[in-house]
Every structure is written in structure tokens, then in C-alpha cells.
Amino acid sequence: MRATLIHAPRDIRVEDVPDPQIRRPGDALVRVVAACVCGSDLWPYRGVTETTEPHRIGHEFVGVVEELGSEVSTLKTGDFVIAPFALSDGTCGHCRNGVHTSCANGAWWGGEDKDGLPIDAGQGEAVRVPMADGTLVATPDLPDESMIAGLLTLSDVMGTGHHAALSAGVSPGSNVVVVGDGAVGQCAIIAAKRLGAERIIAMSRHADRQALARDLGATDVVAERGDDGVARAEELLGGVGADASLECVGTKESMQQALDATRPGGRVGYVGVPAGGSELPIRKLISSNISVGGGVAPVRGYIPDLLADVLSGAIDPGRVFDLELPLEQAPQAYAAMDERRSIKTMLRP
Amino acid sequence: MRATLIHAPRDIRVEDVPDPQIRRPGDALVRVVAACVCGSDLWPYRGVTETTEPHRIGHEFVGVVEELGSEVSTLKTGDFVIAPFALSDGTCGHCRNGVHTSCANGAWWGGEDKDGLPIDAGQGEAVRVPMADGTLVATPDLPDESMIAGLLTLSDVMGTGHHAALSAGVSPGSNVVVVGDGAVGQCAIIAAKRLGAERIIAMSRHADRQALARDLGATDVVAERGDDGVARAEELLGGVGADASLECVGTKESMQQALDATRPGGRVGYVGVPAGGSELPIRKLISSNISVGGGVAPVRGYIPDLLADVLSGAIDPGRVFDLELPLEQAPQAYAAMDERRSIKTMLRP
Numbered sequence: 001m002r003a004t005l006i007h008a009p010r011d012i013r014v015e016d017v018p019d020p021q022i023r024r025p026g027d028a029l030v031r032v033v034a035a036c037v038c039g040s041d042l043w044p045y046r047g048v049t050e051t052t053e054p055h056r057i058g059h060e061f062v063g064v065v066e067e068l069g070s071e072v073s074t075l076k077t078g079d080f081v082i083a084p085f086a087l088s089d090g091t092c093g094h095c096r097n098g099v100h101t102s103c104a105n106g107a108w109w110g111g112e113d114k115d116g117l118p119i120d121a122g123q124g125e126a127v128r129v130p131m132a133d134g135t136l137v138a139t140p141d142l143p144d145e146s147m148i149a150g151l152l153t154l155s156d157v158m159g160t161g162h163h164a165a166l167s168a169g170v171s172p173g174s175n176v177v178v179v180g181d182g183a184v185g186q187c188a189i190i191a192a193k194r195l196g197a198e199r200i201i202a203m204s205r206h207a208d209r210q211a212l213a214r215d216l217g218a219t220d221v222v223a224e225r226g227d228d229g230v231a232r233a234e235e236l237l238g239g240v241g242a243d244a245s246l247e248c249v250g251t252k253e254s255m256q257q258a259l260d261a262t263r264p265g266g267r268v269g270y271v272g273v274p275a276g277g278s279e280l281p282i283r284k285l286i287s288s289n290i291s292v293g294g295g296v297a298p299v300r301g302y303i304p305d306l307l308a309d310v311l312s313g314a315i316d317p318g319r320v321f322d323l324e325l326p327l328e329q330a331p332q333a334y335a336a337m338d339e340r341r342s343i344k345t346m347l348r349p
Numbered sequence: 350m351r352a353t354l355i356h357a358p359r360d361i362r363v364e365d366v367p368d369p370q371i372r373r374p375g376d377a378l379v380r381v382v383a384a385c386v387c388g389s390d391l392w393p394y395r396g397v398t399e400t401t402e403p404h405r406i407g408h409e410f411v412g413v414v415e416e417l418g419s420e421v422s423t424l425k426t427g428d429f430v431i432a433p434f435a436l437s438d439g440t441c442g443h444c445r446n447g448v449h450t451s452c453a454n455g456a457w458w459g460g461e462d463k464d465g466l467p468i469d470a471g472q473g474e475a476v477r478v479p480m481a482d483g484t485l486v487a488t489p490d491l492p493d494e495s496m497i498a499g500l501l502t503l504s505d506v507m508g509t510g511h512h513a514a515l516s517a518g519v520s521p522g523s524n525v526v527v528v529g530d531g532a533v534g535q536c537a538i539i540a541a542k543r544l545g546a547e548r549i550i551a552m553s554r555h556a557d558r559q560a561l562a563r564d565l566g567a568t569d570v571v572a573e574r575g576d577d578g579v580a581r582a583e584e585l586l587g588g589v590g591a592d593a594s595l596e597c598v599g600t601k602e603s604m605q606q607a608l609d610a611t612r613p614g615g616r617v618g619y620v621g622v623p624a625g626g627s628e629l630p631i632r633k634l635i636s637s638n639i640s641v642g643g644g645v646a647p648v649r650g651y652i653p654d655l656l657a658d659v660l661s662g663a664i665d666p667g668r669v670f671d672l673e674l675p676l677e678q679a680p681q682a683y684a685a686m687d688e689r690r691s692i693k694t695m696l697r698p
Contacts (some may be wrong), residue, residue: 056529070458093587093589094589094612097589098399098614099612099614099638102614102636108536163661167638191468238442240446263442263446263448265443265446265448265449265451265647278631279631280631280634280641282629285641285642285644286619286645287451287644287645288448288644289453289642289644290644291640291641291643292629292640292641293638293640293641293642294635294640295639296635296638
């Protein structure tokens with residue numbers, strides 16, 4: 001079959017790889033219907049994180065179950081499934097606490113299981129899914145083509161935006177600032193609105209992303225950055241900072257922006273992958289009673305609730321996809337994301 | 350009148366100072382019934398923070414209103430009042446959000462108001478209280494002598510322990526680790542129990558403090574520190590860390606202990622005054638989804654609820670006082686606290 005590998009910074013190739021096969025009784029074989037490129041895939045693409053040898057890449061996909069190991073009990077052949085960006089057994093103490101990303105037997109797409117067996121990545125034609133019962137979530141029916149984009153966001157960005165909002169304690173009536181206008185930031189806006197936020201300020205400088213943010217639920221847009229952006233947001237909020245700031249970028253500057261925009265006693269929810277030396281200034285946090293929380297979003301636990309809202313049309317996170325390419329054009333997909341010509345690019349095998 | 354001043358590390362003196370007088374229409378004049386020494390008073394006492402010139406000290410007291418400025422509307426002469434450790438106007442946006450320690454007009458005992466007018470400190474015979482309506486809380490009746498200790502804890506330590514528990518999200522059924530067996534740590538145990546925690550592990554090495562912790566609600570005591578202490582706590586909790594850890598010391602080691610004792614997805618509430626270079630390791634927080642929150646406790650807002658529970662006998666935080674001395678022996682009170690001969694020392698003018 002065909003799958004995407006990263007060989008080095010800016011060297012993405014779609015190549016022939018062995019067809020996946022059931023290797024464990026808990027495995028599922030999934031034919032990929034749609035995959036996509038994540039903002040975090042751009043760190044190795046840009047050379048921010050090192051690529052020491054060519055490896056499979058991609059951790060967001062949806063597909064159809066083609067074959068099941070003998071011990072899989074919650075899925076059947078032909079099911080349409082959503083794969084969260086982390087694998088989990090669903091039964092350990094951390095999974096039961098809803099923190100599937102800390103699963104005692106957890107693993108990552110493109111990595112290895114505990115016994116050193118390689119795990120496929122998502123940007124390919126098919127995937128062997130270990131711990132399929134714990135990892136995959138099946139939709140009640142085969143979805144329409146029009147639902148694919150929305151369902152694919154449940155692999156990562158919609159659940160990640162939701163995690164930012166939950167971690168920041170967004171609740172009915174909250175005043176929220178969202179830092180980051182990428183796919184996660186846009187989904188954080190959806191999540192904040194879904195949780196009842198009254199005021200949602202999107203910090204964004206790009207006209208197309210500003211427009212999308214407004215469509216998805218932002219009540220205000222602030223184009224300024226740094227101190228000017230904070231001052232403008234505070235002005236919009238009547239002179240007091242935000243109850244909740246959602247940090248959806250992962251740089252030192254974006255974290256500072258989120259902290260500065262938050263009122264005393266407020267909360268910052270962060271989900272940006274920190275690739276820029278983000279710090280938490282403990283003295284500021286203590287003097288202003290700002291809480292911080294978040295991290296690698298345990299999206300597996302969020303899928304059932306969010307799935308219901310996607311299927312009912314209550315939320316439409318699929319709108320973050322503004323480019324769709326065939327799998328063979330994965331290199332072009334990375335370039336489009338890297339050059340910010342695309343908010344989020346879908347790959348279709 | 351007589352009041353306590355710090356001149357230099359380990360140089361505490363009780364001296365004659367001018368009698369306080371009403372200076373502003375919002376002032377109250379309060380005769381101090383009881384004051385006490387705070388763990389944070391030990392930082393200048395020990396020379397950890399600098400004392401550049403002699404100044405009044407003490408920020409926890411209860412007393413009786415002797416005189417009121419013309420604009421004070423919520424108090425009357427003869428009221429028994431509790432003074433929280435920070436002054437606040439009670440009307441600004443931050444006070445209305447319950448974050449009185451970030452009051453737009455806030456001030457500190459022993460400091461100055463916005464116009465440079467000195468503010469009395471608490472370890473003396475009487476105190477001029479600016480912003481009396483916003484700052485002071487009156488009890489419904491004149492309390493019995495037996496209630497003084499419990500009421501005095503509402504100035505700081507009981508509200509601070511409560512803040513740690515709230516900041517860590519303690520709720521019915523929570524498994525809680527409390528780091529610190531001083532007065533704040535003991536009050537954090539009371540607060541965790543009051544909020545419905547199921548398991549409360551006190552980390553304490555001192556027999557008398559272990560006994561008090563058990564009396565106040567600790568279900569378990571762990572005497573080990575560092576990795577051994579974390580391992581022991583985790584063992585008690587069935588192999589998963591605490592839902593909530595309450596950091597009530599303020600050193601680098603105690604913060605690390607609290608973080609290490611917390612399960613993925615759990616929360617650390619910190620109220621220790623950081624005098625030892627505490628840090629928040631962002632990568633650990635992100636990978637394990639541990640939230641952190643807390644800071645300078647806005648105890649003013651907590652007093653009404655906690656007061657009701659003290660008066661009803663539902664909680665008995667006054668037990669943290671194990672030594673009572675006349676005001677004139679303030680130097681001995683500091684020495685007793687510094688040498689850990691006393692958990693908390695009351696001073697009676």
C-alpha cells in the first residue's frame with residue numbers, strides 16, 4: 001500500500017510500504033477514508049524537532065474496519081471509526097480517569113508498542129490499530145461524505161480545542177480569549193461557544209481566519225498582538241481581563257499573550273505543543289491567582305459527546321478544512337500548511 | 350500604645366507607637382483582641398527576605414470596633430471583627446470576582462495606602478483599618494473566649510488552606526495529598542475534609558503534627574519525603590497518584606513533592622509563599638495534564654462561609670494554636686515558631 005514518510009525537514013514522500021496485517025488479538029485493520037496534516041507535524045517538517053531516520057507520519061484519520069483480531073469485542077467489520085491521535089487500552093487507571101494520553105499501555109501512531117512492534121501512522125491507505133477496543137470509536141451508522149471532515153476533527157483538533165476550554169474552566173457566561181487562529185484555535189472557539197461562553201475574543205491577524213472565527217462563534221476579533229492586543233481585549237471586556245484564555249499555539253509569545261490576557265483569578269487552558277520555550281512564571285501566577293492547566297489532550301474520552309454534536313449538526317468543526325488533496329500529494333499538503341495557505345489540509349487515499 | 354516591629358533578622362521588638370486615629374471616612378478603629386505570627390513572618394525574621402528599616406509587622410488579627418469613620422456603613426461600634434490578611438475595597442471588579450487580593454485599591458498591613466499614608470500592622474494593641482466596609486467581617490454576636498482561636502484562623506490560615514483545596518478542585522470523593530504540616534497544611538486538611546475528600550494523606554514527619562493532622566481529618570500519614578514519600582502515597586492510593594495535591598510550604602522541594610504525588614489529569618493547589626525558587630516544569634505538566642492553581646489566598650471572600658462553620662462547630666481550625674503569649678512576648682513567639690516548637694502562636698494584647 002501507499003503511505004507517507006518524513007525523511008528529513010521538508011522531505012515528505014509517499015511510498016510503497018508493506019500492507020498492514022493483524023498481528024495481535026486486539027488489533028483492527030482499518031482502511032483509511034480520510035487523514036490530515038497536524039500543526040504538530042510541521043515541527044519535524046520545519047526541522048524544529050529532529051528527524052533521525054525516515055519514518056511514517058500522521059496521527060489523525062478516520063476509516064472503515066476491514067478485519068478484526070479475535071479479542072476485539074466493541075467493533076465489527078464495516079464500522080466507520082474515528083482514531084484519536086493517541087492509542088490507549090481504555091481499561092487502566094488513567095484511562096478510567098479520562099486521561100487516555102497517560103494510558104499505562106499507551107502508544108503513538110508511527111511509534112512502537114511495548115514489545116517494539118512498529119505501529120502504523122495515519123497518512124496512508126490503511127492502518128493496523130492495536131488496542132482497537134480502547135482506541136477506536138465507531139459511528140452509529142456509515143456517515144455521509146459531507147460528515148467526513150467534521151468526524152476527522154474528532155481525531156485531534158476538535159477534542160484538543162475542547163480540552164483547552166475545559167482546562168480553562170469555560171462555563172456559561174464566561175468571557176474567553178482564544179490565542180491562535182489555526183485549526184485548534186478555531187475548534188477552541190467552537191468549544192467555548194458550546195460550553196456557554198458569553199464573549200469569545202479571537203486573536204487573529206488574517207482576514208480569512210478572522211472570518212472563520214466569527215462564523216464559528218467568536219463575538220470579537222483582536223488583530224493586535226503583544227501588549228496592544230492585551231489592552232484591546234481588556235478594553236472589550238470592560239477593563240478586567242478574561243475569565244479564561246485558551247492557548248492554542250505553543251510558543252513563548254502565545255503563552256505570554258494568554259497569561260497577560262487573563263484576569264486575576266482566571267484560568268489559562270493550554271494545548272499548544274510547546275516548541276518555543278514556553279514558561280510558567282510562578283510569581284505572576286501566585287500574585288494574580290491565575291490557574292493553568294491543559295496539555296496533551298485526552299481526546300479519546302471526548303469523542304462520544306462531541307460525536308453526537310457533530311452528527312446532529314450542533315457543531316461544524318469540519319469547516320477548519322479548507323484544502324483537500326489526494327494522499328499522493330502529501331508533500332503539497334505539508335507545504336500548504338507550512339506556508340499558511342491552508343488552515344488544515346485533508347488527505348484522501 | 351504598644352505594637353510589634355521588626356528591626357532586622359531575629360530582632361523583633363514590642364515598642365511604644367502613636368495611638369491610631371480615624372484618618373479617612375472609611376476607616377475603623379479596632380482594638381485587637383488576638384493576633385498571631387504567620388509562617389510568612391518568618392521569612393524576614395530568618396533574613397530570607399530583606400528588612401531595610403524597622404517596620405510594623407503582623408497581618409492576622411481579630412478585635413472589637415471602637416470608632417468608625419463617617420462613611421462606614423456595614424459595621425457598628427462594639428462589633429467583633431475578623432481582619433483578613435489583605436485590605437480590599439470590596440467593590441472593584443476583582444473584588445466582585447472574589448479575588449480580593451487583586452483589589453484595585455488593595456493594600457497590606459504594615460504597608461501604605463495609595464496616598465502614602467502608613468497602615469498599621471496586626472501585632473499591636475489597636476489598628477486603624479482603611480476600607481473597613483470592604484475589609485472587615487463582623488461576627489453576628491460577641492463570641493465566647495473559646496471561639497477566639499478559630500475566628501483568628503479566618504484571618505489567614507484557614508482561608509488559605511481552603512484556597513489550596515478549592516484551587517486543586519477537591520470535591521466529594523477526592524483523593525488528596527497535603528504537603529506541609531504547619532498551620533496552613535493542617536487547615537488544608539480541614540478544608541479537604543469539609544469539601545468531601547474521601548482520602549486525605551498528610552505528609553508529616555513530626556509526631557505531634559501527625560496526631561493533629563489525624564484529628565483534623567487526615568486518613569493517612571506519610572512520614573517519608575522525596576521519591577519515597579511519593580511512592581508511599583501512590584501505594585496508599587492503589588498505584589495511581591492523588592486527584593489533588595495541596596502545596597502548603599512554598600519551597601522548591603515541597604512543590605516538587607506536590608507535583609510528583611499528583612496523578613495525570615490531577616490538580617495541584619499551591620498556597621505556600623514561594624521563598625525557595627519553586628518552579629513549574631511546563632513539559633511535565635503538559636505531558637501529564639496536571640493543572641496548577643492557587644496563590645495569595647483571597648480569604649476575604651471565604652470568611653462568611655467558613656465563619657458559619659466555625660461558629661457551628663462544624664470545623665475547629667483554632668486547634669492549630671498550640672501556644673499563647675502576651676503581646677509583650679512577641680520575640681518569644683517568633684522564636685517558638687522559628688524553632689518549630691509551636692505550630693502557631695497567638696499573641697494577646
